[in-house]
């Protein structure tokens with residue numbers, strides 16, 4: 584049995600992986616919450632690895648509140664950057680390979696065609712900067728890593744744009760959604776299948792993975808409501824019209 588230790592396991596990606604884990608009977612998954620393994624503590628990482636002796640670590644632990652990160656820079660960097668450093672150091676110590684998730688938000692969104700893994704990141708918000716720093720720590724410390732950048736992850740689990748739209752539709756008859764940020768919604772379960780196929784191939788490195796559809800958040804919202812048969816008026820708005828303190832990339836299609 585190959586043992587996979589999953590950090591941040593109560594989040595969206597952890598729940599998505601749990602939902603398909605029985606399809607991989609040759610793997611034993613150890614799902615650890617933030618209480619059971621706190622990535623900001625090297626000692627906590629060490630203790631969890633000693634207790635569970637994993638072969639592979641899936642680092643799903645992250646600070647993902649893009650808005651709040653602007654006010655909580657230290658906490659965001661603590662989890663997304665130093666957390667990665669701790670996980671990478673621990674993987675190194677115990678000879679464990681690492682799968683880490685990163686984001687389209689490492690790019691500035693100024694490009695007009697899909698971002699390749701060879702393109703230089705240039706984050707424009709705190710969340711993106713903290714995620715990029717995390718990537719760098721892993722790349723400096725390890726060789727046996729898979730860093731998978733993905734985008735606009737949605738599912739029926741936890742916090743994501745789809746669930747936000749469905750929740751808002753319970754109390755609103757109209758909603759305004761930005762129509763000038765272009766990206767690719769990606770199903771969380773599909774990310775899990777991609778990761779499981781990656782570890783089968785043993786080719787370490789940096790990857791981009793995303794859903795097939797290229798659209799705006801407005802387009803995505805309209806299709807969510809259509810699929811769920813929900814009648815609600817959706818107004819397309821510009822990023823400037825959406826009241827937010829955070830800048831998001833205008834175009835973050837991963838290639």
Ligand SMILES: NC(=O)C1=CN([C@@H]2O[C@H](COP(=O)(O)OP(=O)(O)OC[C@H]3O[C@@H](n4cnc5c(N)ncnc54)[C@H](OP(=O)(O)O)[C@@H]3O)[C@@H](O)[C@H]2O)C=CC1
Nearest residue numbers: 591593594595596617621622644645647684686733735736
């Ligand atoms: N959601 C998206 O659209 C995208 C996500 N990603 C990346 O995918 C990964 C998973 O994201 P997703 O599942 O959606 O995020 P979630 O926010 O749903 O889950 C993150 C999990 O990390 C946990 N966590 C927070 N702080 C710590 C800590 N100090 N130690 C251990 N665990 C901690 C949280 O636990 P608790 O709730 O207890 O704090 C939560 O369960 C992240 O790396 C994210 O950057 C990449 C692209 C898009």
Ligand SMILES: Cc1cn([C@H]2C[C@H](O)[C@@H](COP(=O)(O)OP(=O)(O)O[C@H]3O[C@@H](C)C(=O)[C@@H](O)[C@H]3O)O2)c(=O)[nH]c1=O
Nearest residue numbers: 647649686687734735736744747759760761800825831
């Ligand atoms: C709730 C809401 C959001 N929006 C806009 C704000 C933003 O531009 C866009 C998406 O909003 P959210 O806050 O759901 O998404 P956000 O948290 O910015 O999404 C990002 O999360 C991180 C974790 C990632 O890694 C990214 O890939 C991306 O998925 O929709 C509206 O226009 N109207 C609304 O009612």
